Amino acid sequence: MKDKEERKLQFVLRYYTYGKLDTQKALRKMMGEGQSHPSGRRWMYFSGIAAAIFLCIVGHHILWDGKKPHTVCITAEAGVTRHFLLDSTLLILSQGATVSYDTDTYGKECRAVSLSGKVYFSVRRNVHSPFLVTSNYAQVKVLGTEFEVDESRQDTATRVYVKSGKVVFKARYGKDGIILTKDMCGMLAHGDEMPVVSRPAFPNPSAWATGKFIYRNTPIEEVLKELSLYYGTPLYSSAHYRTITGEFKADSLEEIITLIEKTLDIKITKKSR
Template sequence: MKSSEEKSLRYVLRHYKPGTFDTRRAIRKFELRRQGHTLHRTILMWVLGVAAIALFVYGLYGWFSTAEKVEPWTQLTAANHTETYVLPDSSRVTLYPESTLRYQKGKFGRRERSVLVSGKAYFRVNPDPACPFRVTGRYGTVRVLGTAFEFDEMSREGETVVYVTEGRVAFAVKETFGGIFLYPGMAASLKDGAGMPEEMYPDVPNPAAWATGTFVYENTPLEEVLRELSAYYGVRLSSEDTGKMLTAEFDTDEGVDGIVALIEQSLGTHINKE
């Protein structure tokens, strides 16, 4: 016999004694047991097969679902001159030449309004306490609720500089929380590899004049005013009355000659232009 069960059955039949063992009943029971094992194995294999097919189909469904959920990126650019764009939440961004901004339109506004910046950009963010606005560059991240500020990774090599004109921003290392808070007129710099931004004085009184279109001076030393105007218009301005203070507001469109004439009239001084 091939199996151990069949050998056991032959042993029982050889030692059978009348009145103590029913041979036919034993054979029937043995056959039913063997059929039961066969049926059990068949059902088990069927269940495993169905489960494998279901797992395969579920995997395909998950893959296709994930593929369908990949959001395309929208890219805004500025080539040779500044460009101003309106974002889906009606916030406005002005890009400095050779700068770009990217965001995923389908995800923008879900819990957070998130954009990626390369270069320099000025933001005027619509307030929305339920949905913070986040700007991320190579080194730093800025989070705001509603404010106006400049995000600059172009002017200084290996640094992110943030300058605030309205409201309040939280400035931190990229992909981290915490950091420092900045208020109107404040600026901070984050160097590549640093663990925390450091507060700094802006190089000029109006770092974001290129985007706002205005120069605002409040009791500002004339020397600082002339230094900013010289850098902005690409000229060299000087005056012997460097101790005088200026409080005024000018549009950048007025041009350097128009602004210089107004300053001379206001302060009763003479400004040299080279």
């Protein structure tokens, strides 16, 4: 009896193809299309076998193909968000930015993440596992450094700024790229095959992430332009010839203005827009 049931079960399996199980066809073959209808009990028995096989196959299919449970996706919905990866690499995401990675493969041959928006990275060095950032248009490869990738949806270019260390910046499907080191910027116009080196617009492009403004003999006019843009408040001073060296926390504009005024003995004026 057991052998007979096993043969019928194998017969049903013969009618399974990937992604599809024709239970009706299998059952008709088992019972014989020219025979009279089986009793209710036998019909339910074989239908139960077919249904069980179907459920097992569907369950296996989901477990085999479903990658989502292994993918971590971090999104900064409300504002700037900090997140540590498995190797203690720090991500700082600007509002609306997203970073995702596969926990099954991260750190094995490389540490690969995908990005959209603007994200600052402080990568923990590992010579055996390079860090790889891929966006819609670009790719950045490093061993250990601090850098920023900016690929906002409304922009027509991807920008990379290196705060420390060294990175290789190239088009996503390009063969060659450019090397960027400390305080260098690169820009890849969407549709181009190679990025180009560009000058940072301001001394502290990543102040939004680091929370600091660092100046080294920087003209006060350049400092005030950066602070005006960062805080959305136009700042002016008549002492354009002065320079400043110092480090300021980004917590309070009023505190920064007071410190600069006392250090340089100048007056800074705020004007409404």
